[in-house]
Amino acid sequence: MVNLIIDGKKIQAKEGTTILEAAKQNGINIPTLCFLKDLNEIGACRVCIAEVEGVEKCVPSCHTQVIEGMVVHTNSKKVRETREVNLKLILSQHNFHCATCIRNGNCKLQNLARDFNIDENPYDIKYEEKEWDKTFPLIRDFTKCIKCMRCVQVCDKVQSLSVWDVVNTGSKTSVNVRENKKITNVNCSYCGQCIVNCPVGALHERDDIKKVLNALDDKDKITIVQVAPAVRSAYGEGLGLPREKATEKRLAGILKSIGFNYVFDTVFAADMTIMEEGSEFLTRLDDIRKTGLPMFTSCCPGWLRFIKSEFPDMVPRLSSAKSPQGMFGALTKSYYAEILGVSKDKIFNVSVMPCLAKKDEATLDNYGDIDAVLTTRELNRLLLSTMVNPADIEETEFDTPLGIGTGAGVIFGVTGGVMEAALRSAYFLVNKKNPDADSFKDIRGLDGYRVGSFDFGNGVVVKVAVVHSLSNARKIINNILLGKEKYDFVEVMACPGGCINGGGQVIDLEGGDLAARSGVLYGLDKVNNLRFSHENPEVIACYNKYLGHPLSEKSHHLLHRDHVKEMKEKAVK
């Protein structure tokens, strides 16, 4: 332990602790901007600077380790003045038209400028302007980038894709697609992790709210909305709703209040996914054992883009099941259109997703059933624009039949959830009876790389792995290819933590409480009377009335994709 004094307070900290951490552990708050724990501790913004007695120059508290006997001041005149100058310098190259910024009210720089009482700037204001394709799902606004390097680090270290890089030198140093390439010419997965880690409004999703509003205003359209499981874990954070108020029923109420004709739940489609993917898994098990190569989940579009660009040879190992969004889209414009007795052209299908890549997925050829994808953030913005106080909105049930979901479907939104839901139903398919719904909870957790082995009885032992973040996806594929590890079924989510921390999720400036968000979903699973996808009465009804059975020809047509063929067609294009 190291003894030191910060702002007059005698404290102890473990060796190797930074001043920032040591201060935080003792209730002393040092402002940060570029800092991102474990990923970006580079002292670039010089906002977290502190003064150490005996040293003339200020030190960055995020990047300076404590030393025995150190006396630190985090708020001395020297620190305050220097910090303020640095903030003003950052602001001088930042487009602070905050009123028209997508991150207004959710911006670290705006908060700092407010906290430090910056009411004027002596420096000339000039920011970088550069073109960007506004039709692209991921948008970089050069006028707002403060070169904190967070996006570069996240893409490098968490996603192992290195889409972003520092370009140019000297005063012209900037952040852009690596080697000044076009974003369309690099292997971006559209995971959106750069967006949720951007402290300002330099990165954001393409805003599709207008498209949705136009549909809502169009009397000839039947508007259907589905909402992904993870949205309910965090939407309230962006609306100032406490967790106990930010229920899924209130979410349904919000969507009703916005004016959608039918408010459905992607959880229903998640249950469908389990039916299809679980059945597919069992039919492929022989091949899996023979080749020594697992089946991979296919519900995360960021992951799909990743495997296609990084490991094209492994694409045949993907499940052919569409994502829940895709299944839902296909069923609303077929099965549900029939129930309504309307032409599918009348339906305008909206999905609310905690995801950026889903915006891209909806534009794929065989996904034409989805007309617009909103992120959780866009949903919140759309709601706020209706001037209704979310807390005043009544809780309501989702509409039937496509609003019925099981607990197994809800946990799709968190890493390990798809695997657990699949295991619950696969067990049933093997044994013709349900396991205890919590039998597979060992696979839960927020570790990036988890493995497990489950004995189904009847001689079936299933080896599974769950990874999240694309660097872990890369790691596990390499391990499999090197023959170091063998699995039957592998779940991959592109975003760390899964959809609860998706690229379209509400942005928590302090990094998001993933344990709390995952707690919401597991809580909903726990209290649901239905905890097995195969017991979802509306899923059963859909098969009975429409699809026949899992993997039926109709299912294949509506609910599955041929990834290898798609990749070939794309290559031809």
Next chain:
Amino acid sequence: MSRLTIVTSDQQEIVREQLYKDLERRITASPTGLCPVDLTSSFVKMCLSQSCGKCVPCRIGLKKLSKLLDKVLDGEATMETLELIKLTARSIYLSSDCAIGHEAGKLALNSIEGCFEDYKEHVQNNNCTCNSNQPVACVNLCPAHVDIPGYIALVKEGRYDDAVNLIRHMNPFPITCAYICEHPCENRCKRTIIDAPINIRGIKRVAIEKSKNPSLPPLAEKTGKKVAVIGGGPGGLSAAYYLSIMGHEVAVYEQRKQLGGMLRYGIPNYRFPRTRLDEEINFILSTGIKVELNASVGKDIQLADIRKKYDAIYIAIGAHNDKKICIDGEDATGVISAVEMLRAIGDGQLTSYKGKRVAVVGGGNVAMDVARSSIRLGADSVDVIYRRRKVDMTALAEEVEGAEAEGCNIVELMTPVAIEKNPDGTVKGLRVKPQMTSIIESKRPSPKDKNADEVLIPCDIVVASVGQGIDSKHFEDTGIHVKRGSIAAMNTGMVGDQEGIFAGGDCVTGPATVIRAIAAGRVAAANIDEYLGFNHEIVNNIDIPRVKYDDKNPCGRVDLGLRKPQDRKNDFEPIEFSMSDEEAAQECGRCLRCDHFGFGAFRGGRSTKW
């Protein structure tokens, strides 16, 4: 009223002088890969501040030029702007009255013409072709990419074994380099911005002096693959060392009696003691390398036979052929080459030069080695004949100074014309023609004949130190591609279409530095490993001490002390002292730890495996 006053420097002038010095040092320490447009724009602004303002092209032209350059930087320029920049720069060059203007114009013109692609990229895509992806200057400039801030931090903590192990991770010749590396790592040391570069080689010397038990890295499982290394110099042994660690069976074929190559047969003991060289080589061999001495490929053994026995071959034969001066009388008795002389010394044959007058022809480091060795062999006088000026010599300044201090006489601006013989065929003297320095071509002023009579420098021995060639004949004959005498290897070490044959070091690049040969050996080892179907990772797990924060106030650089010239010139014993503990601590403390600060914090100051 006084008619005249003495000029005294006022406070402003003192500050200005200091600013110039600060800027000079800063330019010396410039990182590599900077944007030429940005640099030119700054330089033109500085030139403008020097303008006296009398003439139009300088006063107005430079101002406009700087604005135009800024337009390029701001992405507001068109291709026409670039033409205007060229035209303006050329006009400033052509019509300025004095150097302040015309050289500024030329600077801008050189920049835009030489880096036109970058200017174009700015105009067309508002991008620069450069980026700052070179975090640590010393590591980047070391051909072997040794983790310099890492070992400096270790020496500072007294962890000498770790320091040496860390060096060996990238360079198996730490002792050698501690004595004789040309230390390109120091060239752009960021510390220069504050005062002077860190004495990196000096700190390495401390590490190797104090290290008692350096350890071999773990040896990989035997692969069953066999690699032959031709040439037991630093390059060949570096490749052999890493290949051996990777588990391959390595045999080194050396044509001479002992290993070491130019380290033994080119560098005299006073610069690098043999005992230390042997220690270094023994450490390398302890990885299990087999050695065939007196095995000259082409004479004692044929390349074709080696090819049959081994899965891969690394050719690292160096550049050991001497070159002739090509003047009359070179066949006289008493004319020898530097290579010949140093080779004999390397094998311990110390012929006495007592009573002899020696003339050395050449101005490189090797010329200094033979000159200083001649003094040690007892020569009455040693003249070093060089056709350019002393300052133009390619030898390191400290080598020239050392030679002079030991009594060598530098005869600059003299070109050898002929060697005059005595009737018995021995050397009578070297006839030289006086030269004058002249126009600068390819960075060095070239000499030209002076209108003066030839001079005879009486001497008994002439040592020709005018460069070395490569003995590549046998390899060429067996089908290895040779280009102007050098073996034509790629930057991966691979030799064209020759399956399994790699080459590197002096025999590929021509005579260069030890550290470049070492670096080439490591590159070859990695690529031979891959060629053999493996991907062995060389990893170090040495934890590097944390940075301690203090203000970096200017402080002098500790240089290594030397034995007094009058003592050292009488023997071949080492001449350079290491630092004291106190000096080492201070010098290590000067390191700015670029692995931790600046760009190093962002892009990681080190790689721990390759």
